[in-house]
Amino acid sequence: MKKIKFITITIIINLLLSSCGSTPMANEIGTNTVAQKPSATAEEAPQSYEQSSANARIDDGRTVVGISMPDKLLERWNHDGIFLKEHFEKEGCEVILKYADNLIDTQISDIRSMIDGGADLLVITAVDGAALSSVLDKAKSQGIKIIAYDRLLMNSPSVDYYVSYDNYKVGVLQAEYVISALRLEKSSRTKTIEFVTGDPVDNNARYFYQGAVDTLMPYFENGRLSVRSNQKGFYETSTAQWSTDIAQQRLQIILNSYYPENVRLDAVLCANDSTALGATRALESDYSGKNSVVVTGQDADVANIYSIIEGKQSMTVFKALRDESVVAVALGLSILSDEAPDGELIKRSGWDFTCSYNTTDYDNGSKIIPSYLLSPITITKDNLEKELFDTGYYARNGSGLIYAVE
Numbered sequence: 001m002k003k004i005k006f007i008t009i010t011i012i013i014n015l016l017l018s019s020c021g022s023t024p025m026a027n028e029i030g031t032n033t034v035a036q037k038p039s040a041t042a043e044e045a046p047q048s049y050e051q052s053s054a055n056a057r058i059d060d061g062r063t064v065v066g067i068s069m070p071d072k073l074l075e076r077w078n079h080d081g082i083f084l085k086e087h088f089e090k091e092g093c094e095v096i097l098k099y100a101d102n103l104i105d106t107q108i109s110d111i112r113s114m115i116d117g118g119a120d121l122l123v124i125t126a127v128d129g130a131a132l133s134s135v136l137d138k139a140k141s142q143g144i145k146i147i148a149y150d151r152l153l154m155n156s157p158s159v160d161y162y163v164s165y166d167n168y169k170v171g172v173l174q175a176e177y178v179i180s181a182l183r184l185e186k187s188s189r190t191k192t193i194e195f196v197t198g199d200p201v202d203n204n205a206r207y208f209y210q211g212a213v214d215t216l217m218p219y220f221e222n223g224r225l226s227v228r229s230n231q232k233g234f235y236e237t238s239t240a241q242w243s244t245d246i247a248q249q250r251l252q253i254i255l256n257s258y259y260p261e262n263v264r265l266d267a268v269l270c271a272n273d274s275t276a277l278g279a280t281r282a283l284e285s286d287y288s289g290k291n292s293v294v295v296t297g298q299d300a301d302v303a304n305i306y307s308i309i310e311g312k313q314s315m316t317v318f319k320a321l322r323d324e325s326v327v328a329v330a331l332g333l334s335i336l337s338d339e340a341p342d343g344e345l346i347k348r349s350g351w352d353f354t355c356s357y358n359t360t361d362y363d364n365g366s367k368i369i370p371s372y373l374l375s376p377i378t379i380t381k382d383n384l385e386k387e388l389f390d391t392g393y394y395a396r397n398g399s400g401l402i403y404a405v406e
């Protein structure tokens with residue numbers, strides 16, 4: 001009962017937001033966090049390093065790495081945590097790995113316990129990117145190094161580096177898929193689309209949204225694409241906690257309000273797989289149209305790989321988590337040995353995947369954070385076997401069940 005009430009309140013808030021006249025699709029975020037199209041990479045040594053080594057920790061002979069993950073309900077973080085832990089341990093580090101159940105206070109106390117536990121390095125994926133600045137500053141004041149993992153840590157000068165995928169490109173790939181699947185280049189009929197964006201406190205969600213909107217904008221402007229619900233803004237289309245249930249209920253309301261009999265919905269642009277799961281359930285239960293609706297996603301969660309095989313979901317954006325953890329561990333070991341890594345780290349790595357070094361685009365509100373960015377790819381029914389299974393990222397067990405290889 002409580003959960004339903006929470007979901008309904010969240011959707012009412014979204015609708016109230018949308019009733020205040022639909023917000024334009026341009027970069028509405030307007031904060032100092034950039035959501036513009038990132039520019040090309042640039043080579044430059046990071047600034048802050050000398051200062052932090054001044055108050056380095058007493059060397060107790062242990063190398064302790066604190067890994068703070070947001071949540072276990074969202075499939076990928078379980079894999080990220082294991083990849084990072086096992087890899088750092090293989091390199092002789094002691095690892096403290098904690099999951100915050102998507103609760104900000106829990107994450108703050110997790111990080112505090114890692115500081116008290118003797119951490120020399122913190123690798124953090126924030127529940128809320130803007131809620132950790134004081135505990136980060138505390139860590140820094142004790143000479144602890146900090147890597148923002150996958151999601152940028154905001155409003156703190158204490159962050160040393162950022163490792164992630166090119167999040168803007170994720171949105172671009174989702175939109176490009178919609179453009180080709182709906183043949184928008186040649187279409188004479190106006191096609192319809194609805195947006196299911198991510199958790200508004202997740203800085204990545206802004207990049208996914210902006211990448212998609214910037215790429216689709218020409219088709220909104222030339223009238224080949226329209227949003228019947230008029231819910232186009234980042235906040236009014238957002239999904240708290242990336243929740244499958246919230247995404248499902250919001251789309252059910254939209255389908256019942258704006259897509260009655262004979263009104264066709266062509267696409268639902270979902271920012272990730274947990275929201276896509278909600279969207280496909282809503283379409284199954286509340287969409288009366290006969291056409292198969294294009295549904296996007298991200299993360300290649302196992303349930304969604306099945307949805308793609310069964311044709312319920314059209315694509316997902318794959319980000320090899322193992323590769324992302326490899327970059328974070330190499331970076332972590334480098335700064336733990338008092339190096340000041342830059343683009344050279346990539347050159348000397350010999351990695352068999354693409355990674356670029358960026359010192360211009362990731363402003364966390366306090367400073368530009370030197371970033372290592374990997375490149376996401378589009379997965380559809382056609383390239384799924386080759387990109388996910390032949391590469392060994394996924395496999396099938398004896399009874400043919402799919403699982404992510406750890």
Ligand code: GAL
Nearest residue numbers: 074076151202204242272299
């Ligand atoms: C984002 C992450 C995505 C997706 C989403 C929900 O920050 O980059 O891969 O997992 O969170 O967990």
